[in-house]
Amino acid sequence: MASLCATVLFESRHDALERAKENSRNVALVAERDIERNFELYSLSLQAVVDGIGRPDVMALPAHLRSQLLFDHAITAEYLGAMIVLDEAGNVVMNSGSDTPLKANFADRDYFTVQRDNPHAGLYVSAPYRSRLRNGSPSIALSRRLSHPDGSFAGAVIIAINLEYFHQLFAGLSLGRHGAVSLIAQDGTMIMRQPYDPAVVGRNIRNASTFRHFLAASEGSFSDTSSIDGVRRMYFFRNFPHQPLIIMVAEAEPDIYAAWRRRALTIGTLMGTFAIGFVGLSFVLATQLRRRMRAESELQLLARTDSLTGLNNRRTLGEILEQEWRRARRARSVFSLLFVDIDRFKAYNDQYGHQAGDDALAAVARCIGENIRRPADTAARYGGEEFIVVLPDTLLEGACAIAEKIRHAISELAIEHAGSEYGRVTASIGSASWSPDKDADVTQIIKAADQALYDAKARGRNRVAMCAA
Template identity: 85%
Template sequence: MNPPREDRSAPPSVPGRARLIKWLTGPRAIFYGSLVVAFVMASLCATVLYQSRHDAMERARENSRNVALIAERDIERNFELYALSLQAVVEGLGKPEVMALPPHLRSQLLFDRAATADYLGSMLVLDAAGNVVMDSASDTPRKANFADRDYFTVQRDNPNAGLFVSAPFHSRLRNGAPSIALSRRLSNADGSFAGIVMIAINLEYFHRLFAGLSLGPHGAISVIAQNGVMIMRQPYDSAVVGRNISKASTFRKFRSAAEGSFLDTSSIDGVRRLYFFRNFPQLPLIIMVAEAQPDIYAAWRRRALTIGSLMGAFALGFVALSFMLGTQLRRRMRAESELELLARTDSLTGLHNRRTLGEILDLEWRRARRARGVFSLLFVDIDRFKAYNDKYGHQAGDDALAAVARCIGENIRRPADTAARYGGEEFIVVLPDTLREGAYAIAEKIRLAISELAIEHSESEYGRVTASIGSASWTPEQDIDVTQVIKAADQALYDAKARGRNRVATCAA
């Protein structure tokens, strides 16, 4: 019986570290490495593009804030002028010496500050019934009643209304021109309602102001009263001006803080925008600037498409190139492996050649000496092979050698057992960790298998191709060299031939 032997499924001549290095420099490593590099490049590109997208949003937010501040300051400056004009009229009406002046002088004195203001319609003084009693446009007041306007009713009903900004309306004195009004209350000495002073502002003022502010093709800018009434919106829509949007989600956010920004979808046109809003500190107004999300990301999207396409093409090209390189490397490694196999293998029989046999013998012999294990060797020789060649030709001889080699290979099954062509019609089988009896049994199986091939050999005494086998074994108690084991197996082979061929002979080294 052969003693158990360590697993030799992994060749001992290729240690784990060498296999790892070989894998790391192999075609698969190149391909997977290229995938990792492409993934890293794509990740870096995606990170940069994501940061660029974030920066685009931040720039849009800052731009909206700047636009809102510009519009706010312009509106505050002009409304302050209008408010001063109203206050001057209120104060003048309370002075008896002013009221005693002739109408044209009184009109010049009271309405002088408003005369040079842009986009003003008219400044009127209304009595407690809403009738025009003084008119900046004429010494003789135009006949009209505005008791139904909100700028009148709010002042009438609320003594503390202060400066009131009306909802948009169509002027009855200026052919329906869209306007808003600023009004202040006039009170009698006892505090009762005496009428109002109002000034009409043409909405064209907001048109001109907003037209000079760039917000992209889908941007919007609005001035909204704090009660939710839309005073002006750019792009202009007459159906939107004057609408109450106090129920909209955007307006609720406008009233939640002094200023801020957020993303939301407009209740007016359904466009998603970045809103920046600011409540006027001195006026009951809200300025809102909104850039459309598609406009904010338009330049970024073009840049991302260009960079992403180039990076994608580069990554795919890199992976494809790595794949081609890996394929070429695989072919080269396969060719080198085949060359190495050819260099270590006998081309006719497919068994190890004599050079490889020397390496195997050296390795297994040193291992056997270290482990103090039994080492056996078989020397196989085809009987009367020269006569076979002469009779049947060299091609038939080659076929017979190949058939015998297959028989030898099929009858040594352990991974550590090795067969090699020693030269001509001679073969050597190396059997590490195999006792003499086990070696003999294997030799007998090989001999019998060769005989059962039944290859015709008329020059042989057996009428078929046969083989003689010499077996030699080394035991730990002996102190000899591997060449002596080979000589012993060779001597046993000669003994087998001398005893009639087609048999196995054993000789201890």
């Protein structure tokens, strides 16, 4: 019996470590996706300026028109500085927000020298530095090269990111009292670390034992002692797929095993009071039951949701429609549906690829979910690029207002779509409603919403049309 109890405690300790690994991995993925998404948007803005400067007709425009055109897509956010254009000597020749260039030279910055010396640098992420334009605030910069028609160096386009963005992002992550999360360049430069210490930012840790693990694989986990604060932690790391960055999440071993130690002490105490067999068997049965319940819950969730978008799947939609339809007829209340379809999605898939198409579907699904607020309102993926939103107790006018919010939010994602007449991913939405004085069934409402969607497409797309069932 003592062996059984020891085995259970050992497994429980192993489970605590596995849970910590999974939690660290989830935290790393959340941070990575946030950073990757923002960097992708910043990169697109930089590329738009590079492309514009390469067009003689754009550069021939008056300064104020040229500035408006070049920086029309420049991203503005709380933690971003101005976008600047440097010539081959590092002098500012253009900048967003002003027709008059700043009088400054940045030829000594790595984001300039790397582009100058390497024609194939692409999107470059600089080391941390203190900004000369924003009162010395710690920042990093993203840059892209400008080239003359013969390929020689013509300058660089720069956008600065305040390190406070990473500080605030990491501060919102829960990692225990002694946990840490870091963003590290692949050359070993520390860009940001939480707990935050200004002295650590910019330090190079390439000689640390932990950093050698980061370069050995695209992602993984291990236990080691930090070279910064001497705390032993379980590390999870992941190299960014598209940027020269590494996200590292580490939970301290005392935090990981704190609950396990309390449990072990309790079991040890109970062994002196109760029969060892009763305690050991109860613990094993409870552990197995929890695992089974968790597995069944996860399987049930997977069976009801669409794996790509996280919305309800078509099977679940049928159950929801049937339930809400019966309730509406019984309570004689209004009942509305929205039929959402992404415009020219096949052309988007053909041009940008299926991965980009999946990302666009997921982004649109988030927009839909974020714009339906009541607990009874539900959304589901109907098939392909089509979604249905169920709005119980909602008049047609209210449904159209919600549809317009969803349509506007999707458009504001500003996902580039060269095959669309709007230049971005948009959606058309059909709205239909049933009221107690009408003789119709749920199938007719879906058909009515579909017809309204067809009308919205016929009237030019990126709009909302309504049809009473």
